[in-house]
Amino acid sequence: MLASAKNLKPENTSFNGEWTSVPTGLGSINFPTLEPLPQQGIPWPSRHNVVDPERQLNLMQEMQICINKLKHSQFYHTFLDQIQNTQIVDNFVRALDSELKMQMVIYGIGSIESDEPCRFQLSLAILMKRKFSWIGEIEVFDPVLSTTETRVLEALGCSVLSVNEQARRKALKPTFFFMPHCDIRLYNNLLQENWQAELLNHTVVFGNSFKLHEQIASKYTRSYSAEAKHVLGVQKFMNEFRIKTFSDEWFGGAFGDSSLHFFYLDPEIELQCIQAYFFSV
Numbered sequence: 001m002l003a004s005a006k007n008l009k010p011e012n013t014s015f016n017g018e019w020t021s022v023p024t025g026l027g028s029i030n031f032p033t034l035e036p037l038p039q040q041g042i043p044w045p046s047r048h049n050v051v052d053p054e055r056q057l058n059l060m061q062e063m064q065i066c067i068n069k070l071k072h073s074q075f076y077h078t079f080l081d082q083i084q085n086t087q088i089v090d091n092f093v094r095a096l097d098s099e100l101k102m103q104m105v106i107y108g109i110g111s112i113e114s115d116e117p118c119r120f121q122l123s124l125a126i127l128m129k130r131k132f133s134w135i136g137e138i139e140v141f142d143p144v145l146s147t148t149e150t151r152v153l154e155a156l157g158c159s160v161l162s163v164n165e166q167a168r169r170k171a172l173k174p175t176f177f178f179m180p181h182c183d184i185r186l187y188n189n190l191l192q193e194n195w196q197a198e199l200l201n202h203t204v205v206f207g208n209s210f211k212l213h214e215q216i217a218s219k220y221t222r223s224y225s226a227e228a229k230h231v232l233g234v235q236k237f238m239n240e241f242r243i244k245t246f247s248d249e250w251f252g253g254a255f256g257d258s259s260l261h262f263f264y265l266d267p268e269i270e271l272q273c274i275q276a277y278f279f280s281v
């Protein structure tokens with residue numbers, strides 16, 4: 001089955017900085033306009049290699065401000081209530097299986113030096129790690145990260161990957177993929193790489209609502225549906241919880257349209273079932 005799925009691998013493409021507005025029944029959603037992605041697995045040279053201690057210090061201070069602002073916000077308290085409710089806890093426990101820790105992999109965080117929403121997103125990941133002992137090490141990759149940003153991420157306790165995995169990381173152990181507002185093809189790459197019950201059951205994705213992607217797929221182009229094939233195909237085996245935001249706060253921009261996604265597949269029946277559903281999309 002995996003061999004067949006690989007034949008459907010989407011063309012390598014990525015966000016080019018522009019957005020396409022797509023009308024939906026729930027209002028208008030912005031989706032990234034796509035262009036070719038760089039190749040996977042090649043060591044990634046940071047685009048801005050200059051080490052500037054003053055910039056590092058400024059960014060560290062800005063990060064501390066964002067972490068504090070988020071920590072004391074209504075959004076964060078609601079988020080904590082939400083993810084500690086029984087339903088979501090049960091899903092995390094199932095994804096953890098018998099492990100005590102769930103590593104966190106952050107893809108597509110964006111430029112934390114240029115954009116406040118990106119700093120708030122990183123702040124949420126860091127606050128989660130501080131709050132929950134079951135969150136393990138944090139690894140981060142985004143091709144836009146500068147040396148300054150890399151140093152600050154490391155000072156905050158994260159490891160920055162030097163290789164572009166194109167989100168094709170196998171969840172050989174429980175893994176929380178924190179991917180706020182990523183290109184649909186990164187979510188799709190991730191699911192394709194983990195297209196087996198054992199791997200998907202260990203995978204948790206924080207990112208743009210997969211259900212919203214399903215709702216807009218019919219209104220968007222055929223090529224979009226092809227690019228989103230695994231995101232659409234996994235819906236039958238998924239629990240999705242929308243992250244509550246408040247339109248009058250700054251956090252809407254950072255966490256709007258975001259959801260937590262958990263997957264549940266029975267290893268005994270999964271192969272036929274998921275294959276049949278996948279090819280009927």
Ligand SMILES: C[S@@+](CC[C@H](N)C(=O)[O-])C[C@H]1O[C@@H](n2cnc3c(N)ncnc32)[C@H](O)[C@@H]1O
Nearest residue numbers: 014107108109110141142143144166180181182
């Ligand atoms: C739409 S932006 C979202 C940025 C930020 N999270 C936000 O909400 O504003 C998508 C991000 O994905 C990053 N990206 C593109 N290809 C990637 C890859 N292969 N791995 C990780 N991140 C990638 C881009 O550089 C960009 O920062």
